Amino acid sequence: MADLDLRISGAIDHLSHLQSLFERLEMGAMVVDSNFRICWVNKQIRHIDYCLQSLDDITPEHPRAIDRTLCGGCPVARACLAPRDRLFFSEQFTDRHSQTRRTFSIIIQHLSNEAEKPGPFIVFVRDISSREAAFREKQELQTLLANVLDNTVDAVITLDLKSEIHSWNRGAWQAFGYDKKEVRGKHISMLFPADGAAAQSFDEIHRLVEEKGFVHNHRARMFTKDKRVIDVAVTQTVMNNSAGEPFGHSLIIRDISKVVHLEQLLSHKVIQLTKLLQMDDIIRSAKTLEEITDVILVAVTAGEGLRFNRSFLLLVNPIAQNLAGVEAVGPSSPEEAHRIYSQHFFEHPTLAEIIHQRQILGAQADLFVNEMVRRIEIPLSERSHPLIRCLMENRPYLYMRGGAEDGVLQPVLSHIHSDEFVAVPLVWQDQHIGIIIADNSVTRREITMEDIQFLSSFASRAASGIASIQLQEDLRIKVEELKNSYKELSRMQETSLRHERLAALGEMAGKVAHEVRNPLSAIGGFARLVLRTSPSEENKKYLGIIADEAKRLEDILGEVLGYVKMASEEFLPQDLNALVDECRMIVERQNPDKRFRILTQFDPELPLLACNANRLKQAFINILQNAVDAMGRNGQVTIRTRRDSGVALVEFTDTGVGIAQENMAHLFEAFFTTKPRGVGLGLNITKKIIEQHKGQISAKSRLGEGTTFEIRIPMDLKEGNHAGYPQKEASYR
Template sequence: MNNELSTFNSEKVTNKLRSILSEHKGMVLDESILSKIDVICGNIEAELKKEGIETAMLFKDAEQSKKLKNFEERRQQERRKNDNITDVIGIGLCLLDKDLEIIWTNKTICDWLDLKESPVGSCCHDIYHCSEVGTENCPAMNVFKGGSGRIIETWITTKEKKRMCVQHVATPITDERGDINNVLMLTIDATESEKIVHRLLLLQKLGEAMQGTLHLDKLLHLILTCVTSGYAFGFNRAMLFLINKEHDVLNGKLAVGPSSPEEANQIWQDISSKYTSLKDILDELDHSYNIDTPFNTMTKLMVFSLSDGREVVASCVREKKPIIVKDAANDPRVTEEFRNTLGANQFVCVPLITKDEPKGVIVADNIYTGEPITEDLVNTLTMFAGQAALAIENAETYKRLADKMNQLTETQHKLIRSEKLAIIGSMASYVAHEIRNPLVNIGGFAKSLSRFKFTDQKIKANIDIILDEVKRLEIILNNITDFSKPPIPEKINVQICEIMENTCTLMENYLQERYVNLYKEFEPDIPQILADPTQMKQVFLNILMNAVESMPNGGDLTVKITTVNKSIKIDIIDTGKGMTKESLKNIFEPFFTTKPHGTGVGMAVSLKIIEDHGGNINAESEWGKGTTMSLTLPTN
């Protein structure tokens, strides 16, 4: 009986196995095939035990035992092969049942989530720490309900203590009837994609900030702040050089960064406590962009010839591509002078390129933290440098346009003033001519009468009054004539200090009479200029006389002569009563005067003379404190 049952069941097992293998001939033994075989073997084994027959009796036949053993080995090989494949594809896999319990995972997800024990049998929430579990947003639950699983993106910390951005995607697993029995959760490493998105958003924000800034100094500070901010590129230090086309050199313009490790730690602590985002830092730049540090001062003194092939910054501009220096001490592209000045063994040079034309270069390093400078970081910095170059070009264009507008406005004001002076001068000349003839007659008759001896002293006094007023009118007419027809300056090489010295000498007695103390501060080695000495003396006399007359009770008068930006500056400072804002506004208007006996042409004539010499006059005054008249004249 036992032998018959054994034979029957042996044939039964063999037929079923042969049927399954034949059905899946040429195919990889996946989990569904293996599970069918397991079910068959399990059923037959249970049936035999129920009949009291040991499993081993089923396979007395040596050939059948050998086949089953080979089959088991193939089964184990396929299982290991499948496990190896799922472990090396770089994606975390987790199989869930309808109760969201884990029935299988691959090694990748266990490593990423730093699981110490097998998660099989646990709820998926226990390993994913997902807040959407049991809600309508749960991707696995949505899939079981026939919906489409949404993607969940989150950050995890791997067992190597690295931050990783991952995306969890739910995929349905159906049987032959199309029913969803399981859900496969795919966990994909999206860190690099997230970094790219972050960099693109960062570039967008920085680009918007730069394009909204047209003040060049502020823009340069903003650019280097972005390069050094931990919320952006995070370099320790950065320098910016711009091309000077006129001299074919690179000039250091600005540097941002600490000058020592102690200063670096202090700055980073202050920034972390004061600012919570890049926007906070950029907003602060609206209030301050002047940097007075040794590192910045050193950078502004640096000048490199673009034709010097030894300098790495010049090479970066010529080649129009970034240069990463990883060992400055042994890199032939880095000169000893630049290496010693910078002090960093690893740095990067990134060109500022716009419309295929170089504008300058950014140099950045991590001298204090020692963080490596990666290719990805340099690539992003290069894209940022392109935006920065465009912003710099816009700022420079705006500055040139603003300068031209200022020149145009100044020229227009001069033209209007010249036209006004011409009209007034023409009218003054006519009036002077018409008055001069009767005035001469009046003066002549008055002088004739003064020769007679009158017994009545009142008549003699009246004649003297007429003579004095005639003299005063003659002076006024002479001033008007000078104003209406200013002579063309006859310029020669003169020493302005000598002309001022001579003018002050002429006024010595007058100053003493008015109790005015004169102080002279002349810078040594003032260069000669082309000027008309007579007209210069006239200007100095006009301004000095006005200054003395503003101090009726005495005071201090200071004359300073210095050189400023290829110009000679003359400051005449008094401690008089000063001027009101209204008077200061009209000081150069013809015939405007605050003096009871003034003609109001002195300052107008003085301004005209200085402008004819290519210079300018600026007046600053405060009521009750005094006035400063500043004259600028170009050097030869």
């Protein structure tokens, strides 16, 4: 309303050049604002006796409020305070001087389309005691009213009771483009389309006017002469004659297209900001690089996101120093696009639901476009490449086919098959992370500057999320490396301490074993000698026990001495098959009371092997003896030799009880044994012997089925140096 008051003041200034016209009128005139203050009067109204309120010294700068206490006796005051749907008044009043009854006409022109307040307005007052005076006044008032209406910026239209246009001011011509001659007598519905929301607006306005007698600032859409659609605010009231009977309608129509456009822009920006905040929340919830790339690409293409058809993610590879395709989202064909869009049209999935669905599909999601994007590799050294410039200069790039850069982009275009795309950089705190490429290759919708700005805003948030994930991954790797380093350091410390203890123990054990071995050999030798010559069966029993235990102690001392001092002997070419077969025979002789058999499958083309024969026999015998000890009666050991890519391979497979899984990790550790009378050095010594030959030993076992030891030793490959040892099967013992 304050705006309208200012407009009235401006109108008065504008009408200053009409002041002489108002002063020459044979009627009184005054302007009243929305607060019922008289802002301006002409000299004629000052001399009208029936106006009981003093009107002297009134100017626009010094308005005077209407005295409401005079309404009972002042027709002007009554007219000013009357309902706004009354525009014409005929008042009778007794002249105070002549005591005669005189008739005056009062015409009020409201200059506001607001129904809440009846101002501001212009009041015209004239003595119409005679018919001739009333007729002249009507003509003059109509002319003056038309002049006033033509100077307003709003469209002011009057209708008859048939809703046909009766008057059409300049504001209506400027708003709709029709001349008054083109619309006079036409139905007002010509400004509304025959169907759609605009037609509904016309019906709604008509219904409200029928119910209430007026409609205020009702928003609608109307058509201009050149078929443009404009947004308007419509105020419509019923006009009544002096008898209170309706004779038409008045419409004030204001073009609010610019206001609506600004509201739409603001609403669109709010929606965009809301989407960005939602997508930012989802990005922050991602835990891995794979998750965040899914989130970013889905957000670019989803209906709840940026609504592009396809999106491609290229990240900087710091090792290869290139920009490489990582992942993509989008249909591979128009048919697939139609299927996806149709499904989403009816289901309306949220952004989070789409991302969850992709996580379920895994590697099968968008397989075709993923294969395309992963072929893209652009060296970072190609600074003139448009996509590298986009990344390094941190600014978006819009490509349209047919430009000067078709040639340099051809390798990329051959993979993504796009005629138009936008690339935006992923940069976070001067860290160049990669780029997002998006297009509308299916719908062919043009990429606008608004699309690019929205995508750029999203890319800054995406870059922050990727940088955070990469930082977390780097930190995780560093922490893992520190943990591994700490474990390795602890292991090395434990190994060092263990070696020190074993060295001390070995030195002591070597001295003790050396001092005990000779007397023990004598005891065992004499016990066996007496055993052969003693006639007493009871003595033979005890002597046999002495001889066996002495032999067992000799074997233990042998293992201890072998562990303490691994003799460095000369490596000579040996026939590996013959060496293994000799070990077979030794083990068979050492176990005459056990029923088992040893099968051999030797490679006759196996070359000679440079080795320490005694040490290898010790290793092989240890394995064979363990196999015999693990088997029951009628057990079987199979020995295989073969050549495998420059390596001599020996396998020992038994049918014994097998080794428990929890013991496999300790199998080659010193002093680890599951035998009730074992020392636990046999396999440890075997491993050391094999390692002395630059070889490897491994084992695999299953409880109840048996164990296989595999030994791999590098060969001395010389042409014609074959062993030629035949396959054979040991006799059943």
